[in-house]
Amino acid sequence: MRAPIRERDNSGKMKAVTYRSRGSAAGARHEDTVRVFGRRMVLVGLGLSLAGCQSIFDQSYQSSIGPSSSPQIVEEVQKDDPRAQMGAREHPRIVASYGGEYHDEKTEKLVARIAGALTAVSENPAQSYRITILNSPAINAFALPGGYLYVTRGLLALATDASEVAAVLSHEMAHVTANHGIERQRREEAEVLASRVVAEVLSSDLAGKQALARGKLRLAAFSRQQELQADLIGVRTLGEAGYDPYAASRFLETMAAYSKFTSVEPDSDQSLDFLSSHPNAPQRVELARRHARQFGPEGTYGDTGRDYFLAGIDGLLYGDSPQEGYVRGHTFLHGTLGIRFDVPDGFQIDNKVEAVLATGPGDVAIRFDGVSDAKRGSLTNYISSGWVTGLIPDTIRPAKVNGLEAATARASADRWDFDITVIRMGSQIFRFLTAVPKGSPALESTADVLRASFRRITREEAASLKPLRVRVVTVGRNDTLASLAGRMMGTERKLELFRLINALNLGQVPTVGSRVKIITE
Numbered sequence: 001m002r003a004p005i006r007e008r009d010n011s012g013k014m015k016a017v018t019y020r021s022r023g024s025a026a027g028a029r030h031e032d033t034v035r036v037f038g039r040r041m042v043l044v045g046l047g048l049s050l051a052g053c054q055s056i057f058d059q060s061y062q063s064s065i066g067p068s069s070s071p072q073i074v075e076e077v078q079k080d081d082p083r084a085q086m087g088a089r090e091h092p093r094i095v096a097s098y099g100g101e102y103h104d105e106k107t108e109k110l111v112a113r114i115a116g117a118l119t120a121v122s123e124n125p126a127q128s129y130r131i132t133i134l135n136s137p138a139i140n141a142f143a144l145p146g147g148y149l150y151v152t153r154g155l156l157a158l159a160t161d162a163s164e165v166a167a168v169l170s171h172e173m174a175h176v177t178a179n180h181g182i183e184r185q186r187r188e189e190a191e192v193l194a195s196r197v198v199a200e201v202l203s204s205d206l207a208g209k210q211a212l213a214r215g216k217l218r219l220a221a222f223s224r225q226q227e228l229q230a231d232l233i234g235v236r237t238l239g240e241a242g243y244d245p246y247a248a249s250r251f252l253e254t255m256a257a258y259s260k261f262t263s264v265e266p267d268s269d270q271s272l273d274f275l276s277s278h279p280n281a282p283q284r285v286e287l288a289r290r291h292a293r294q295f296g297p298e299g300t301y302g303d304t305g306r307d308y309f310l311a312g313i314d315g316l317l318y319g320d321s322p323q324e325g326y327v328r329g330h331t332f333l334h335g336t337l338g339i340r341f342d343v344p345d346g347f348q349i350d351n352k353v354e355a356v357l358a359t360g361p362g363d364v365a366i367r368f369d370g371v372s373d374a375k376r377g378s379l380t381n382y383i384s385s386g387w388v389t390g391l392i393p394d395t396i397r398p399a400k401v402n403g404l405e406a407a408t409a410r411a412s413a414d415r416w417d418f419d420i421t422v423i424r425m426g427s428q429i430f431r432f433l434t435a436v437p438k439g440s441p442a443l444e445s446t447a448d449v450l451r452a453s454f455r456r457i458t459r460e461e462a463a464s465l466k467p468l469r470v471r472v473v474t475v476g477r478n479d480t481l482a483s484l485a486g487r488m489m490g491t492e493r494k495l496e497l498f499r500l501i502n503a504l505n506l507g508q509v510p511t512v513g514s515r516v517k518i519i520t521e
Contacts, residue, residue: 485499
């Protein structure tokens, strides 16, 4: 969550680093930034999201190709390309919704080196790419028409070598090569028109909804076909560039493991989202391996580029950026705002640019944000000023939260009950919205934890807050799996996360003299 917070403000200072690459045919998948209601997030607010590839690829290879000392500017090279103009229109929105760009010279050179190796073997040497590292802990990568490629620092932190990053980028470049962006845009425009006809012609609301659902399924199937085609092209490019072609399947498995690790309910079935635009992970892993076999058995071909990859991400920011506060276990802290609060045990905190979200067992959800307090009116009047849907006026009460002026209320809508707590601190009003299924006894207990734990932090506490970073260390003779994992910070499940970010299977231990990643300050 960024500070200072203003209502409806997702803007941020945006800078760009441009690389001139050569490769793939013109065109790309067009992924609009859209407002969506996420699962559970629907209970507490609207979030910005992008329907992109959910970082299920890897990359490989090392080469001598690096960023040019006098790069050609993408805007100049592609100024007459309508696809590039389309990507340019969406670029600022992408950057803003993902927390801005991440700038670190050695990390940028790493990504440029990998992209250069891939584009050198591309089918279209006239294609230019603008590669952006997004300042987000999310695991994601995607493409826009005209050669706009994006990868998050969260994905770079999860990858174990350059071949896995190369797999991600080669997949996204494949969307450009296959013109998926233009094809998908045309299909979506046709479905929007069809949906309007359905809504206007069919008298039955149920029939209309069923028709719209069938349309979504057709789009999803079309998108899955695109993804599989990009898998094929991406793995082939990966191998031709000299990277380990099996990196794609490896990173797919890492992604699946990380998804389970971050899930509030690890054993829940993640495949129930049948409208997902991506094929299921087991299918993609097997297909990626099948494509890779054309280069030979696993372990016999290609380079992983692990050494220069680790050098390029040593010191990489991990998790939340200082401007958005910090998540430490069940606690959220923000040095600039001078606040902290806890969520109940069993909850998972997701610190987004626009708000802090938390989800817990039993479909309980929390949203925390803040707005400017310019009018300095009463907080009870603020709650009733129209921003809460389903407000129950008789429940509005003034309150105190650890000595701070506050107010509380209840609301109800559809199948959900809400607790609203607002707290004044300086020139800000901070807002907690807690949502539970109607009638759930968890509403009061969850809101009580938030109110009891919210407080100012001292200057000493604020000064002690430091961002987490990826640190690369060499395994010593006296190091053990437990001692290395014990150095991890920012998680209560240190051993699990250490294994994940180093791709260590059960029973595997780091060898003396090898280098591993740890997360620390």
